[in-house]
Amino acid sequence: MSSSHLLNHQIVSVRPISVPSPGRGIDLQVRVTAPRSGQNLPVIVFSHGNAWSLDGYEPLVGRWSAAGFIVVQPTHLDSRRNAIAWDDPRFATIWRVRITDLHAVLDHLDDVLAQAGLEARADRERIAVVGHSWGAQTAGALLGARVLDAEGVAGEDFSHSAVSAGALIGATGTGDTLTPFAVENLPFMKPDFSTMTAPALVIAGGKDDSQLSTRGPEWFTDAYHLSPAPKSLLSLTEAEHTMGGIAGEKVAETTDEDPARVALTADAISAYLRAALNLDAAEWAALNSTAEGRGDTWSLVSK
Template identity: 80%
Template sequence: MSSRVLGPQIVSVKPIVVPAPGRGIDLPVKVTAPPSGQALPVIVFSHGNGWSLDGYEPLVDRWAAAGFVVVQPTHLDSRRNAIGWDDPRFATVWRVRIADLHAILDNLGDILAQAGLETRVDLERIAVAGHSWGAQTAGAVLGARVLDADGVPGEDFSHPAVSAGALIAATGTGDTLTPFAAEHLPFMRPDFSTMATPALVVAGGKDQSQLSTRGPEWFTDAYHLGPAPKSLLTIAEAEHTMGGVAGERVAETTDEDPARVAFLADTIAAYLRAALGLDDAEWTRLVGTAEDRDGAWSITGK
């Protein structure tokens, strides 16, 4: 008999198809929630490159158990859609990703109704979150823009329904992109100066990207260059997958550590509860601690 301690029950509904005219491929989402509770806050989560609505359960399930309703889309760059670097559609996928989040936010009431949650959610308390490319996608909804080749900021993709966010391993500014990234990912030139929505930025102390010539500090740009209020959680030993946020025993995970993922999920939940005006006790405790006594993590704010 297993001695593993099981967590609280959660429920998921999938797929729910969201209206997305002109997308070419249906926009499916998965909704995960606690089985009871009222006035639940919402997290719309954007996955990293190649993933889908079926990934990131170590984060999503823990958030749902903590009292959040989590909505996950499958973006066009999912491996399920076979749109690779050389596909002519790839150049605009970053825009479609942002449009996906807007479509979810604009149709959230119907999505929740299809999941049987329409009377249990507080639509005044909505956050966006994302990992890696998903963090850049979520950042745009929080107010970040994309610089063109001449350094001119592009359009404003912020959404008025969103009150807070969490960016996990968000790519930094684009002035130090590698030749591969500059050729295939020219949109990876964020301007954080307009990202005014409160957000927690999460960076790994050992996250060395193959897309930038800079070190792990590249992933802290969203904090340092974004206007207050912002908070920065740095996890000293974390690499890009933060211990395995996408799932257990995933091949791309280079720093498997379930306890680290649980800590990350719980810390983001604490931040979002505080930022959404629900309960700031746990976040206040973490900020007061400032860092783990063994140096495993630290929190700064502005």
């Protein structure tokens, strides 16, 4: 899918902006990126994958902002710049702090937007959350997904009333096939998607064979198959966990460098969210139409 406006709009970023987060230990900071022009701009709050920061994912953020979104990116505690290792006693609760970070951003969004000079240009009625990998689990919680405890009982409801829709990229699946490493280090990776009622686009890579589960790439489709409608699933046949390099160009984690795949991922999310937020469904309809003849490289289904 290509849209000429993605190439024409200048974007600007403001960083860092501090967000109140009592008891966190390390200040919560965000980056805000937006088009230089336009009014009534919808908002995306983006949760990065493990070890990243507010400075990552430019290939996604740049295209979303050029497409007319304000994007807010917090730096979570697991960022490399905070040097909190797997054996750090704080690591076990970072999954909850991540969710609290997104709540803090949403609860203080007016102030965040004001500090970025965008208070008069944002549409506060159209807010979405997006995340990649661990960030997808974080964003999923705000869409209604819960975490099962050791007895299989669903935990706290972390959904947020300001969030209308979302997108989950490389969202980990259920916890019944976790590898020993994941069981030991990531016991919170046991999502329950049955309560994830908000509209969402799930993006999964056909070659995303995680070391955290024994199920293979299918594991990353659980967020679609096990959640209630309305949901959509974009399957990228040749994609691995980085979906072609969404965190940045030539970064170390990228195992499947493909700029076209990155652009497709970014543009599919902006098209989906524009439709889900009742802004404009034309690009999403066009993507669905295109998908009918692209089963060899990517596919799109909805329920």
